[in-house]
Amino acid sequence: MSYYDIAATMANVLMVRYPVKDIADLGYRQQAIMPFINKVRGKYGGKNFSFTILTHRGHDTQFYAEGGTLVTPTAEQYVRGYLDPTTIVTKQILTQEAISDSNDSNGSLFSAIAELPKRIAKNHAFHIANHAWALDSLGKLATCGVTSAASTIVLATTANTRKFFRGMVVDVKLSSSGAVSGDLDSCTIIALSDPFASSQYIVLDTTTGTTTALHGVYMQDCASTLTPYVWNPIPVLVGTGTVHSISTTTYPEFKSYVNTDTGSLSLAKIQQMVDWVEAFHEGAAKGLVMYASPEVIIKYGDLLIADIRYTQENLKRIEGGYPTDIYYRGGSMGLIPIMKDSLMPKDEIFLLSPNAFHFYSTAWWEWFDKGGSKFIPASTLGYELRFFSRGNMGIKDRSGTGKLQAINL
Numbered sequence: 001m002s003y004y005d006i007a008a009t010m011a012n013v014l015m016v017r018y019p020v021k022d023i024a025d026l027g028y029r030q031q032a033i034m035p036f037i038n039k040v041r042g043k044y045g046g047k048n049f050s051f052t053i054l055t056h057r058g059h060d061t062q063f064y065a066e067g068g069t070l071v072t073p074t075a076e077q078y079v080r081g082y083l084d085p086t087t088i089v090t091k092q093i094l095t096q097e098a099i100s101d102s103n104d105s106n107g108s109l110f111s112a113i114a115e116l117p118k119r120i121a122k123n124h125a126f127h128i129a130n131h132a133w134a135l136d137s138l139g140k141l142a143t144c145g146v147t148s149a150a151s152t153i154v155l156a157t158t159a160n161t162r163k164f165f166r167g168m169v170v171d172v173k174l175s176s177s178g179a180v181s182g183d184l185d186s187c188t189i190i191a192l193s194d195p196f197a198s199s200q201y202i203v204l205d206t207t208t209g210t211t212t213a214l215h216g217v218y219m220q221d222c223a224s225t226l227t228p229y230v231w232n233p234i235p236v237l238v239g240t241g242t243v244h245s246i247s248t249t250t251y252p253e254f255k256s257y258v259n260t261d262t263g264s265l266s267l268a269k270i271q272q273m274v275d276w277v278e279a280f281h282e283g284a285a286k287g288l289v290m291y292a293s294p295e296v297i298i299k300y301g302d303l304l305i306a307d308i309r310y311t312q313e314n315l316k317r318i319e320g321g322y323p324t325d326i327y328y329r330g331g332s333m334g335l336i337p338i339m340k341d342s343l344m345p346k347d348e349i350f351l352l353s354p355n356a357f358h359f360y361s362t363a364w365w366e367w368f369d370k371g372g373s374k375f376i377p378a379s380t381l382g383y384e385l386r387f388f389s390r391g392n393m394g395i396k397d398r399s400g401t402g403k404l405q406a407i408n409l
Contacts (some may be wrong), residue, residue: 009083009344011104014141015190018163019072022119023117023121023365023387024038024343024364024365026117026121026122026125027124027125027128027365028125028126029269030121030122030126031125031126031128031129031341031343032129032291032340032341032396033127033129033132033133033234033291033339033341033343034125034128035400036289036308036352036354037128037132037393038244039101039354040354040358040359040366040393041359041361041364041391042360042361043211043361043364044056044234044360044361044362044391046362046363047084047085047393048079048082048083048084048085048229049082049083049084049392049394050080050081050082050392051060051080051081051110051358051360051368051396052078052079052081052396052403053078053079053080053081053244053246053254053396054076054077054320054396054397055077055078055251055254056076056077056251056253057076058073058074058075058076058077058397059071059073059074059076061075061088069361070359071184072142077353078253079251080137080175081243081244081245081246081358081394081396082245083232083244083390083392083393083394084242084392085323085360085361085362085392086229086390086391086392087146087231087363087388087389087390088124088127088128088131088231088388088389088390089368089377089386089387089388090120090123090124090387091116091384091385091386091387092112092116092119092120092123092128092384092385093378093382093383093384094116094375094382094384094385095212095369095382096159096288097329097382098276106396108165109359110200114287115184120385120387123205124365124387124389124392126343127219128277129309129341130163130198130217130342130343131234132229132231132234132235132343132393133163133233133341133343133344133345134230134233134235134236134255135233135234135235135345136175136216136233136236137174137182137230137233137236138175138178138216138218138230139217139218139219139229139233140161140175140215140216140217140218141163141164141170141217141219141292142155142159142160142161142200142214142216142217142257143155143156143159143162143175143216144156144172144211144212144214144215145157145211145213145374146211146212146213146217146313147210147211148210149207149208149209149210150207150209151203151204151205151206151207151209152201152203153172153201153203153204153209153211154199154200154201154218154397155183155185155193155200155201155217156212156409157199157200157203158200158345158347159200160195160293160342160343160345160346160356161192161193161194161195161200161201161202161342162298162342162343163193163343164189164192164202164217165189165192166190166192167188167189168188168189168217169186169187169188169210169219169220170187170188170189170204170217170219170220171184171185171187171217171219171220171221172184172187172204172211172215172216172218173210173215173216173220174214174216175215175216176214177215178264181210181211181215181326182208182209182210182211183206183208184204184206184208184209185374186209186220186221187204187205187206187209187243188204188205189202189203189204190203190204190205191203191360194220195341195346196280196295202217205322209297216251219364220289229363230333230335231392231393232393232394232395234344234350234352234393235344235345235348235391235399235403237351237357237394237395237401238256238258238352238395238398238401238402239255239256239258239398240256240258242396243395244251244394244395247344248408252400253280254300254398255353255398255399256398256399256401256402256403256406257273257276257277257399257401257402257403258402258403259272259404259405259407260405261274261405261406262371262404262405262406262408263301263407263408264407264408265296265404265407265408266299267303267330269286269404270330270331270349270404271330273349273351273402273403273404274288274328274330274331274336274351274402275330276354277351277399277400277401278318278331278332278404280399281353281355281356281397281399281400286332287303287353287354287355288336288351288352288353289336289337289338289351289352289354290319290328290336290337290338290339290343290349290350290351290352291338291340291341291344291349291350291352292338292339292342292344292348292349292350293340293342293344293345293347293348294337294340294342294346295306295346295347295409296348296349296407296409297326297338297340297348298409299408300326300338303328336359338352341381345405346409347359347406347407347408347409348403348404348405348407349403349404349407350351350402350403351401351402353397353400355396355397355400356396356397356398356399356400356401357393357394357396358360358393358394358395358396359391359392359393359394360391360392361389361390361391363388363389363390363391363392364389365387366387366389367385367386367387367389368386368387368388
C-alpha cells in the first residue's frame with residue numbers, strides 16, 4: 001500500500017475516534033470564554049443576520065382617579081441591528097515526507113494523525129477566544145508604544161502578551177485606518193516578553209519597525225482598510241460606543257456600565273457595577289458571570305483577605321494560595337462566578353449576562369469535507385485537514401453588561 005493510500009484511509013479512522021462534537025468539547029476546555037460563546041450561540045442560515053433591539057420601554061401605567069382620563073400608552077421602541085458573518089479556519093498539513101517516513105511503521109503514522117484533531121481543537125479554540133477579547137472591531141490584539149526602526153516592537157504597558165506566541169504571523173497597522181505601518185506586514189514573532197513583566201514587547205523578524213500609540217498589532221490579514229474579518233469582540237460590544245450602526249447619542253439607553261478609570265480595585269466598585277446591571281437589564285440579570293485576568297484575580301484575592309468570614313467548618317482546614325473557584329456574593333440573583341481568562345484585557349473585569357448576547361453561526365466547528373473526505377490533497381505538500389467556524393456575535397441588550405477598566409495592577 002502506498003503512502004497516499006494510507007493517508008486516504010485515515011479520515012475514517014480519525015472520525016471514529018474524534019467526531020466533530022468531541023473535537024468541539026476538547027476546544028471548549030481550552031479557553032474560559034468558549035463555554036459562554038457556545039451558550040449564546042444559535043445555528044442560522046443566510047448571507048447576513050438582522051435582529052431587533054429594545055432601546056427603551058413604552059409608557060403605559062398611571063394612577064387613575066374616578067372619572068379621569070386613562071393613559072395613552074406609547075409603544076416600546078425597537079431598532080434593527082445587522083451582522084455579517086465571517087469565517088475562521090484552522091488548517092493542518094500532513095506532508096508527503098511525514099507519510100513516507102512513517103510508511104514502514106504504520107503505528108507511528110496512525111498516532112501522528114490521531115493527534116491532529118487535538119491540535120486543531122486547541123488552536124481553533126485559542127484563536128476564537130483570542131479574537132473574542134480583541135480590543136477593537138478590526139481585531140486588534142495589542143496597542144503599540146513608541147518604536148523607532150527596531151525589530152523589538154514596544155507595546156503598551158497593559159498589553160497582554162499571552163495573546164501571542166513565537167511563530168505567530170502578525171501585521172502592525174494604524175488602528176484608525178487598518179493601513180500597514182511601513183513594511184510591518186506578515187511579520188513573524190520570534191520572541192516576546194513575559195506577561196507579568198513591567199515592560200511589554202514582541203520581537204519581529206524585521207529591523208525597520210516604527211510605531212506609536214496610534215498603531216496596533218493584528219493577526220495576519222485580520223483587517224484591511226477598515227474591512228473587518230473578525231467577529232465582534234466582547235470589549236467592543238460591552239461599552240458606550242456605536243455598535244450594529246446604533247449610536248448611543250441617538251439611543252442613550254443602549255450602553256453598558258463602564259468605569260473607565262477604576263484605579264484601585266474595591267468591592268464597592270464591583271458592587272456598583274452589579275447593582276447597575278441588575279437595575280437596568282431587561283433579562284433580570286439571570287446567569288451573570290464575571291471574567292477577570294490572572295492579574296486581576298490576584299487583586300481580587302487580596303480584597304478577600306480582609307473580608308473572610310471564618311466558620312467552624314473552614315477552621316478545620318486552612319490552606320494558603322488563591323482560590324480557583326471564586327464567586328461574588330453581591331448579586332440579588334445569587335452567586336456570580338468569576339472566571340479567570342488569560343486572553344482578555346489584563347487590567348479589566350467584565351460582567352456579562354448570557355441573555356444580552358447572541359452568536360449567529362452558519363457553521364460551527366465543522367470540517368471542510370463537502371467533497372466526501374476530510375483529507376484534501378494539497379498540491380505537492382501532502383494532505384490538508386481544514387476545520388472552520390463561521391458566524392458573528394451580536395448584543396441585544398447592553399444594559400446586561402458592564403466592565404471596570406484601568407485597574408491598578
